[in-house]
Amino acid sequence: MPNWLKQRAFLTPERPALYFGKKSWTFSQLYEEVQVYAAFLEQHGIKHGDYVGVLVKNTERAVFFIHALQQIGAVAVLLNHRLTSAELLWQLEDAQAKCVVYDPAFQPITEAFEGVHTINVATREHITGMQGRETFDLKEVCSVMYTSGTTGRPKGVLQTYGNHWWSATGSALNLGIHEQDCWICAVPLFHISGYSILIRSVVYGMAVRLYEQFDEQKINEGLQKGEGTIISVVSAMLKRMLDQLEGAYHPSFRCMLLGGGPAPKPLLEACTEKNIPVYQTYGMTETSSQIVTLSPEYSLSKLGSAGKPLFPCQLRIVGEEKEGEILVKGPNVTHGYLRREEANHESFSDGWFHTGDVGYLDEEGFLYVLDRRSDLIISGGENVYPAEIESVLLEHPIVAEAGVIGVSDEQWGQVPVAFIVVKERLHEEEVKAFCSERLAKYKCPSSIFIVEQLPRNAAKKLMRRELKVEYEKRQNK
Amino acid sequence: MPNWLKQRAFLTPERPALYFGKKSWTFSQLYEEVQVYAAFLEQHGIKHGDYVGVLVKNTERAVFFIHALQQIGAVAVLLNHRLTSAELLWQLEDAQAKCVVYDPAFQPITEAFEGVHTINVATREHITGMQGRETFDLKEVCSVMYTSGTTGRPKGVLQTYGNHWWSATGSALNLGIHEQDCWICAVPLFHISGYSILIRSVVYGMAVRLYEQFDEQKINEGLQKGEGTIISVVSAMLKRMLDQLEGAYHPSFRCMLLGGGPAPKPLLEACTEKNIPVYQTYGMTETSSQIVTLSPEYSLSKLGSAGKPLFPCQLRIVGEEKEGEILVKGPNVTHGYLRREEANHESFSDGWFHTGDVGYLDEEGFLYVLDRRSDLIISGGENVYPAEIESVLLEHPIVAEAGVIGVSDEQWGQVPVAFIVVKERLHEEEVKAFCSERLAKYKCPSSIFIVEQLPRNAAKKLMRRELKVEYEKRQNK
Numbered sequence: 027m028p029n030w031l032k033q034r035a036f037l038t039p040e041r042p043a044l045y046f047g048k049k050s051w052t053f054s055q056l057y058e059e060v061q062v063y064a065a066f067l068e069q070h071g072i073k074h075g076d077y078v079g080v081l082v083k084n085t086e087r088a089v090f091f092i093h094a095l096q097q098i099g100a101v102a103v104l105l106n107h108r109l110t111s112a113e114l115l116w117q118l119e120d121a122q123a124k125c126v127v128y129d130p131a132f133q134p135i136t137e138a139f140e141g142v143h144t145i146n147v148a149t150r151e152h153i154t155g156m157q158g159r160e161t162f163d164l165k166e167v168c169s170v171m172y173t174s175g176t177t178g179r180p181k182g183v184l185q186t187y188g189n190h191w192w193s194a195t196g197s198a199l200n201l202g203i204h205e206q207d208c209w210i211c212a213v214p215l216f217h218i219s220g221y222s223i224l225i226r227s228v229v230y231g232m233a234v235r236l237y238e239q240f241d242e243q244k245i246n247e248g249l250q251k252g253e254g255t256i257i258s259v260v261s262a263m264l265k266r267m268l269d270q271l272e273g274a275y276h277p278s279f280r281c282m283l284l285g286g287g288p289a290p291k292p293l294l295e296a297c298t299e300k301n302i303p304v305y306q307t308y309g310m311t312e313t314s315s316q317i318v319t320l321s322p323e324y325s326l327s328k329l330g331s332a333g334k335p336l337f338p339c340q341l342r343i344v345g346e347e348k349e350g351e352i353l354v355k356g357p358n359v360t361h362g363y364l365r366r367e368e369a370n371h372e373s374f375s376d377g378w379f380h381t382g383d384v385g386y387l388d389e390e391g392f393l394y395v396l397d398r399r400s401d402l403i404i405s406g407g408e409n410v411y412p413a414e415i416e417s418v419l420l421e422h423p424i425v426a427e428a429g430v431i432g433v434s435d436e437q438w439g440q441v442p443v444a445f446i447v448v449k450e451r452l453h454e455e456e457v458k459a460f461c462s463e464r465l466a467k468y469k470c471p472s473s474i475f476i477v478e479q480l481p482r483n484a485a486k487k488l489m490r491r492e493l494k495v496e497y498e499k500r501q502n503k
Numbered sequence: 504m505p506n507w508l509k510q511r512a513f514l515t516p517e518r519p520a521l522y523f524g525k526k527s528w529t530f531s532q533l534y535e536e537v538q539v540y541a542a543f544l545e546q547h548g549i550k551h552g553d554y555v556g557v558l559v560k561n562t563e564r565a566v567f568f569i570h571a572l573q574q575i576g577a578v579a580v581l582l583n584h585r586l587t588s589a590e591l592l593w594q595l596e597d598a599q600a601k602c603v604v605y606d607p608a609f610q611p612i613t614e615a616f617e618g619v620h621t622i623n624v625a626t627r628e629h630i631t632g633m634q635g636r637e638t639f640d641l642k643e644v645c646s647v648m649y650t651s652g653t654t655g656r657p658k659g660v661l662q663t664y665g666n667h668w669w670s671a672t673g674s675a676l677n678l679g680i681h682e683q684d685c686w687i688c689a690v691p692l693f694h695i696s697g698y699s700i701l702i703r704s705v706v707y708g709m710a711v712r713l714y715e716q717f718d719e720q721k722i723n724e725g726l727q728k729g730e731g732t733i734i735s736v737v738s739a740m741l742k743r744m745l746d747q748l749e750g751a752y753h754p755s756f757r758c759m760l761l762g763g764g765p766a767p768k769p770l771l772e773a774c775t776e777k778n779i780p781v782y783q784t785y786g787m788t789e790t791s792s793q794i795v796t797l798s799p800e801y802s803l804s805k806l807g808s809a810g811k812p813l814f815p816c817q818l819r820i821v822g823e824e825k826e827g828e829i830l831v832k833g834p835n836v837t838h839g840y841l842r843r844e845e846a847n848h849e850s851f852s853d854g855w856f857h858t859g860d861v862g863y864l865d866e867e868g869f870l871y872v873l874d875r876r877s878d879l880i881i882s883g884g885e886n887v888y889p890a891e892i893e894s895v896l897l898e899h900p901i902v903a904e905a906g907v908i909g910v911s912d913e914q915w916g917q918v919p920v921a922f923i924v925v926k927e928r929l930h931e932e933e934v935k936a937f938c939s940e941r942l943a944k945y946k947c948p949s950s951i952f953i954v955e956q957l958p959r960n961a962a963k964k965l966m967r968r969e970l971k972v973e974y975e976k977r978q979n980k
Contacts, residue, residue, distance in 0.1 A: 028817055037811050195672050202680040334514050
């Protein structure tokens, strides 16, 4: 398959590729910039097949570096800059990354990366660009993103060029491709939600309007002026946009792609009132973005449903009753986790990926997700895994047992709260301080409850549902 | 990969799939019909992997049968009903076809198929439909279409599900996909130009408006009423449409896909005047439809160019000078000809397909095709191969040598004319009669010239270019 960006720059050199702030680049200009960045990375010794940490903000440079790594054939290990240095260092070591490309804003984080070769993206020199490689191999790994399951340490999800290709074309077959499309990216590029927009851009020949951070006022203004036709959001973002919105979006705006868990009914109703076409979607890092999507005509009649699979994908529920674990299959689904034989053995069977999520299908085949990855907490669009917080809590010498659940929160959608059993007297503020040294801010429990014991089933497995009941009780007191 | 039609009927059951005459079918209705036709074929003993001749007109039944064969996993050998019984029988034997599905209109042709099991499509009973298979394997052969090279007998081009898939998605990445798209099919379903529209329909979830035959008045009326957004044509069709057209097409009409060789400048200029967006395209049976396309903005500035490759495809010119043989590569390109080891050896190297066509690339990479398959004659959109006519001429006991070329013709674009060397006195009308018994009408030479000798190079290879010069001389006398 031809090198995507190079082919795109050859086929439609003059089409707009990227808007960022007041600047813009055509595909031909983008490719030129990327060639220079690729030469810069080569000077730093980065070669085909190397794993390279990418710790960047949503800026034009991030776009250039991400493409430059593809030009070289180096694997991008996309790092979440909200994590602590310790968490990131663990991921870099796990991925056996050769070096880290970082945005100068994150120098404080990288300073703690002892023994890791770091490259400040701002030090890119004006050198002659390198020729991108001729072809991309769809079987080759393109990117790695870390995700935590319900147990243990985060796992690196391997995303091949083929996974990204099929994700982009599967999405196109669902949402269509219009000549004037421009996809607004106000979600992080290190998440699959943002990264996948860059892929679609080169595959479709479509412009991306990149925002450094989500700002509902700016985005609303842009959408009213017709500066974007599609945007990827999570519920919390959509709510803020609606709260701020006066009037209607430009008629060319055609798709509000809403991910990150089921949306509340009033939000969807408000969108219908304002004629905003909401496509609810279900996807994850392992499926390289969307895999199930609900089109706007079903937005209310199939309320709470995530919809039907993308054209090349399949869906199955496995369980003794109607409800069961959601299994997905498709060429956009990862082949596995980086060096996690056991997890791969557990998560894949016969080409089907076990999502760990629980759901059911209605008579017409619409998917309803009941419990996103059972215990997963989605806070402000970020995945927060109870097991990870629990394992940090258990590192505290006085904590005997720990159980974490997500609870509703007006601002963040959900936040984690913790229940702990202690060996001796301990103040909850002390535990909070302990967490904030070890965990990203959004992972730190907003409340900590000290209890006599944790609800467990016969197999001694923590019953998080019981904790939720317990939490409700305490709230109603 | 999920069974395409089944998946489409599941994902978007209510969307229009097919319009024919005054009738229409949604994808759900189409799938139901197809299931019945598949059951009917099964009753006739057709199984997965069987090769089945398809001799049909452009009617709804042809669509049902074509899909039904895919449901069973039988390979459709698409037969050109303009060929003679003898030509068709040869193809059926070459393909080792188990049987032939035919339209009652073609009974006279099939009566000559001695020893071949034939199935009249009109005898389909009202039986319970069969369940289509769950998945399609992209590596599996889906269809076979016969094409003649410059030498010898026609060759069966193997088209896999993957070839068709990549052709459909490659086309979408170039032309876009709009929700309201409807592709008008007034080209034969047994040609890749027509067959590929059926594939795009299920892959995109797009309606097809099928015409039994090309009628410029009806098509123009339809396009003015907004009954179609895209249409596939060849120059001869487009000319007739323009000659008949009064007023403009509906604003939703967005693509006139023009294949079958370079278009004359006055035709393109007339289209520009009438605001008709013409996409010129270069493709062949071996590339499962388009592989190089010129978008309308270049229609005049790059006059005579076929454009640039589709996104997943590559293009190369091989020769000692700027001009040379056109080589193409891409996932839509056939893996080879059915049981033609030698031809496959000659036509494929390192994944590149040698088209046999001659052309060059300009500085910006636009392709110019100079000689379509060197000697190929395109008459009324049909490929006519000189070598095939020559071999028939040589069957005549008094003909010693034969050379066929294509010459311009107002009505058909091109027609074949023949030069022959005779052993004894022979009248040209006698030769014409001999041809019309053995060749489809459009292949019969419109003129036959008896000459002393044929121009040949040192290697005794016929120099057809010299024949063209000779023909011009005779015209100017």
